[in-house]
Amino acid sequence: xxxxxxxxxxxxxxxxxxxxxxxxxxxxxxxxxxxxxxxxxxxxxxxxxxxxxxxxxxxxxxxxxxxxxxxxxxxxxxxxxxxxxxxxxxxxxxxxxxxxxxxxxxxxxxxxxxxxxxxxxxxxxxxxxxxxxxxxxxxxxxxxxxxxxxxxxxxxxxxxxxxxxxxxxxxxxxxxxxxxxxxxxxxxxxxxxxxxxxxxxxxxxxxxxxxxxxxxxxxxxxxxxxxxxxxxxxxxxxxxxxxxxxxxxxxxxxxxxxxxxxxxxxxxxxxxxxxxxxxxxxxxxxxxxxxxxxxxxxxxxxxxxxxxxxxxxxxxxxxxxxxxxxxxxxxxxxxxxxxxxxxxxxxxxxxxxxxxxxxxxxxxxxxxxxxxxxxxxxxxxxxxxxxxxxxxxxxxxxxxxxxxxxxxxxxxxxxxxxxxxxxxxxxxxxxxxxxxxxxxxxxxxxxxxxxxxxxxxxxxxxxxxxxxxxxxxxxxxxxxxxxxxxxxxxxxxxxxxxxxxxxxxxxxxxxxxxxxxxxxxxxxxxxxxxxxxxxxxxxxxxxxxxxxxxxxxxxxxxxxxxxxxxxxxxxxxxxxxxxxxxxxxxxxxxxxxxxxxxxxxxxxxxxxxxxxxxxxxxxxxxxxxxxxxxxxxxxxxxxxxxxxxxxxxxxxxxxxxxxxxxxxxxxxxxxxxxxxxxxxxxxxxxxxxxxxxxxxxxxxxxxxxxxxxxxxxxxxxxxxxxxxxxxxxxxxxxxxxxxxxxxxxxxxxxxxxxxxxxxxxxxxxxxxxxxxxxxxxxxxxxxxxxx
Numbered sequence: 014x015x016x017x018x019x020x021x022x023x024x025x026x027x028x029x030x031x032x033x034x035x036x037x038x039x040x041x042x043x044x045x046x047x048x049x050x051x052x053x054x055x056x057x058x059x060x061x062x063x064x065x066x067x068x069x070x071x072x073x074x075x076x077x078x079x080x081x082x083x084x085x086x087x088x089x090x091x092x093x094x095x096x097x098x099x100x101x102x103x104x105x106x107x108x109x110x111x112x113x114x115x116x117x118x119x120x121x122x123x124x125x126x127x128x129x130x131x132x133x134x135x136x137x138x139x140x141x142x143x144x145x146x147x148x149x150x151x152x153x154x155x156x157x158x159x160x161x162x163x164x165x166x167x168x169x170x171x172x173x174x175x176x177x178x179x180x181x182x183x184x185x186x187x188x189x190x191x192x193x194x195x196x197x198x199x200x201x202x203x204x205x206x207x208x209x210x211x212x213x214x215x216x217x218x219x220x221x222x223x224x225x226x227x228x229x230x231x232x233x234x235x236x237x238x239x240x241x242x243x244x245x246x247x248x249x250x251x252x253x254x255x256x257x258x259x260x261x262x263x264x265x266x267x268x269x270x271x272x273x274x275x276x277x278x279x280x281x282x283x284x285x286x287x288x289x290x291x292x293x294x295x296x297x298x299x300x301x302x303x304x305x306x307x308x309x310x311x312x313x314x315x316x317x318x319x320x321x322x323x324x325x326x327x328x329x330x331x332x333x334x335x336x337x338x339x340x341x342x343x344x345x346x347x348x349x350x351x352x353x354x355x356x357x358x359x360x361x362x363x364x365x366x367x368x369x370x371x372x373x374x375x376x377x378x379x380x381x382x383x384x385x386x387x388x389x390x391x392x393x394x395x396x397x398x399x400x401x402x403x404x405x406x407x408x409x410x411x412x413x414x415x416x417x418x419x420x421x422x423x424x425x426x427x428x429x430x431x432x433x434x435x436x437x438x439x440x441x442x443x444x445x446x447x448x449x450x451x452x453x454x455x456x457x458x459x460x461x462x463x464x465x466x467x468x469x470x471x472x473x474x475x476x477x478x479x480x481x482x483x484x485x486x487x488x489x490x491x492x493x494x495x496x497x498x499x500x501x502x503x504x505x506x507x508x509x510x511x512x513x514x515x516x517x518x519x520x521x522x523x524x525x526x527x528x529x530x531x532x533x534x535x536x537x538x539x540x541x542x543x544x545x546x547x548x549x550x551x552x553x554x555x556x557x558x559x560x561x562x563x564x565x566x567x568x569x570x571x572x573x574x575x576x577x578x579x580x581x582x583x584x585x586x587x588x589x590x591x592x593x594x595x596x597x598x599x600x601x602x603x604x605x606x607x608x609x610x611x612x613x614x615x616x617x618x619x620x621x622x623x624x625x626x627x628x629x630x631x632x633x634x635x636x637x638x639x640x641x642x643x644x645x646x647x648x649x650x651x652x653x654x655x656x657x658x659x660x661x662x663x664x665x666x667x668x669x670x671x672x673x674x675x676x677x678x679x680x681x682x683x684x685x686x687x688x689x690x691x692x693x694x695x696x697x698x699x700x701x702x703x704x705x706x707x708x709x710x711x712x713x714x715x716x717x718x719x720x721x722x723x724x725x726x727x728x729x730x731x732x733x734x735x736x737x738x739x740x741x742x743x744x745x746x747x748x749x750x751x752x753x754x755x756x757x758x759x760x761x762x763x764x765x766x767x768x769x770x771x772x773x774x775x776x777x778x779x780x781x782x783x784x785x786x787x788x789x790x791x792x793x794x795x796x797x798x799x800x
Contacts, residue, residue, distance in 0.1 A: 016093045016121060025049065025074065025090050028121035032142040033077070040147050041077060048076045053111065053184045055365030058538070058545045064685040065545050067365055073107050074100075079152045082173045082187050086115035086151060088124075097139060098125040105129075112188045114155050117145075130158035159195070168198035171228035173220055174254055182220065183366060185356040186213055190220045192354050193331065197225060197301075202329045205349035209358040210335040210533025211367050218303055218333060219251040222273065231301040231329065235274045237321065238305045244275045247305075267293040274299075278321060291321050303331045319348075335533055336526040358529065358536065367536040373550045375424055376627040377417060380405040380552070384414070384621065392616040399614075405521065405553060409443040413450070415619040421519050421552055422454035424625070425497075428515065428550060434462060436514040437487065438497045439534055443520045445474045446615075448499040451519070455497055468494040474501055490542050511539040514547045522555040645692055645706055648684045652707035655682065659708040666700065666796065670789075672751050679703075698750050700796055718795050719747040727794050731787070735777045738768050739791060746795065754788065 019027070030049070033041040041047050056070035075088035087107045089100030100118035105127060108116040116127040124140040140146075146154075156166055171194070173182075182190065189206050196204055208214045218236065225231040236252075238244050248261055252275065259273035267290055302325050322330055332349045335358075361367035386398040393415075403412045429436060440455070442448040452472040456463040463469050473480040473487065473495075486492040490512045501520070513535045522528045535547035549556060655678070656662035669675055676686055676699060686699045693702055694712075701712035713721075722743060728736050741764055746754050753759050760771040768774050778784040 021092045024121040061685045069681045084113045088117040091120045165198040168228045168230045171224040174223045189354045204331045205352045207352045207355040211537040215251045234301040235299045265290045299328045302328045336529040378626040393619045409447040413617045417623045418454045422458045426458040438515040440499045440517040451499045470497040471495040473498045511537045518551045518555045716747045
């Protein structure tokens with residue numbers, strides 16, 4: 014056997030895997046401890062115009078686990094033309110991402126080991142194939158580095174819950190769970206986990222509780238939430254396996270016979286001492302308290318949650334949040350300490366677990382310029398309007414410009430009509446009154462669908478039982494109605510709206526914490542329902558917060574259409590558009606005027622015209638950076654980064670067995686040739702699009718290339734029927750491009766079946782190898798004069 018001639022897959026199968034399993038099969042278990050060629054990210058969702066696809070996912074050659082979901086090593090394999098250590102840098106990168114202690118590289122001759130637990134002495138060494146460490150040996154070294162006692166090790170190795178469905182936590186959930194269990198096993202009693210909205214904090218919490226509960230480390234657990242729907246969702250979904258051991262505290266009554274308690278913090282606290290029913294438990298009753306969404310309430314010293322936490326101060330306490338709150342007066346970190354683990358919105362989008370988004374910014378003239386009433390002007394109820402300058406801090410709080418509400422509803426409707434009128438939409442309003450007026454305006458803007466189903470548009474606010482009753486239907490992907498929900502604050506957090514595709518901001522947002530929570534309503538991906546990205550329509554310049562250094566997930570695209578243009582983002586910015594992220598963007602200080610209180614007049618004005626003053630598009634590249642180039646400029650730059658010269662591109666093109674592979678590689682970098690063809694011309698082949706856009710070559714249409722080949726009579730060596738087949742394929746190329754010709758499925762498409770079945774057509778050329786050789790010759794003559 015010539016080892017140098019073997020592929021990487023052969024090296025894995027013939028040398029690496031047998032070395033892991035051992036000669037007698039007694040080392041690593043292939044079924045439970047070895048995962049080969051395993052993807053641990055999904056691949057970033059790339060959005061270009063109307064085209065959406067995934068980028069390349071990260072894949073490890075081997076992930077070795079001591080027990081399920083307890084990864085301990087990664088191995089990067091190379092073929093035997095590489096040295097033993099050529100894969101080490103890749104292995105170390107993946108080991109850091111996956112938070113595993115050991116990294117290995119191998120070419121089938123030996124292993125190179127890098128021990129990430131070592132801080133002095135030998136860190137890296139070469140190991141013969143037959144001496145690869147056993148699971149027990151690696152765990153012993155890891156356990157020693159941690160300094161585990163026997164009791165601590167028992168907790169740290171407690172198994173995950175497994176319902177038999179083969180559900181595996183995402184890699185970042187595994188890190189959060191394992192780090193938390195490890196920290197608690199070793200005595201840490203205050204822990205903060207920061208995980209972006211949509212990344213499964215509740216499931217992560219469930220596995221933490223399960224392992225601590227099953228190991229006996231924690232016997233009575235309190236899980237605190239601040240929304241009733243969160244408690245109900247948790248009990249019926251992620252926490253369901255706890256079964257009879259779990260209860261939800263309701264009606265301010267306490268039953269101490271359970272082990273897992275779910276609780277709405279408002280249900281156990283209050284201003285009066287008798288309302289503080291949590292004190293019916295002894296201070297040491299719970300040994301673990303988990304606070305979900307701990308940026309609200311528990312971070313403030315005088316908050317009700319904080320009082321509960323201080324009462325149960327002897328318990329281990331875990332704070333879960335997507336947005337740690339750090340201000341002069343409020344601090345999560347001051348209470349819980351620095352985050353034990355952070356999985357950010359930006360990382361979630363980069364990994365492909367969270368949806369990216371476009372932004373449509375619409376500036377209304379009165380919002381931008383302000384408005385002052387005429388002297389003595391009355392509102393529609395006959396109230397004299399106070400003579401002063403009103404601006405967007407006033408609108409929909411103490412001054413209502415009814416035509417402004419109608420305009421917002423019209424722009425939202427225009428967007429939905431141009432995209433999908435049944436796309437789930439949340440409209441965030443200033444207050445409940447604003448949400449109701451917006452509901453009415455949207456009904457008037459969509460009379461056909463509102464008449465067909467009264468639940469097409471619903472107000473879902475804390476005071477409205479009919480609307481709240483529809484919240485479950487809104488977040489249910491299988492439920493069509495409601496489609497549009499107007500709200501103020503009820504839906505800012507904890508609502509798992511997997512299919513939400515449009516978020517409308519018609520409310521001033523001064524808090525980065527609240528902004529991230531609102532954005533989080535759309536970041537969940539649901540591929541079954543084709544939800545891969547979403548759009549934010551911003552009427553209040555809230556997305557100026559994107560420029561804040563505390564924001565960690567840049568948009569795919571920002572669009573501010575001019576007056577008269579549709580609100581749907583174009584595939585590229587207007588000609589000559591030069592976007593400067595800081596130019597003409599006003600970031601107002603937090604705060605603003607509070608809603609009117611008793612004795613304050615709220616003016617309703619229905620005779621003041623409003624209009625769109627400015628509507629602005631930016632793309633997010635594959636690295637997550639905001640770019641301002643047009644699609645054409647971006648494609649040119651990216652192609653030239655991939656192929657430094659025309660000659661290099663031609664060489665790769667001519668050497669490629671299938672040109673489709675080149676399209677795929679460029680697509681992972683955000684270059685979508687179908688979108689590019691919309692701008693350059695649909696009659697050009699992908700080859701000419703690339704050469705023209707990236708290297709300034711004059712393009713030929715597919716029809717022109719096909720005619721050149723016909724004139725040269727290059728297929729004289731084939732029989733009459735085979736020549737007729739090649740002529741038909743040439744016509745197919747002229748019609749739809751080289752991708753269709755490369756596929757054998759083309760032989761089933763008219764007019765090819767007239768020459769026989771696919772097998773019969775291939776026999777005309779002498780067999781499949783000869784047919785494929787003829788296709789390669791056809792490609793060669795199509796492009797051989799390209800340079």
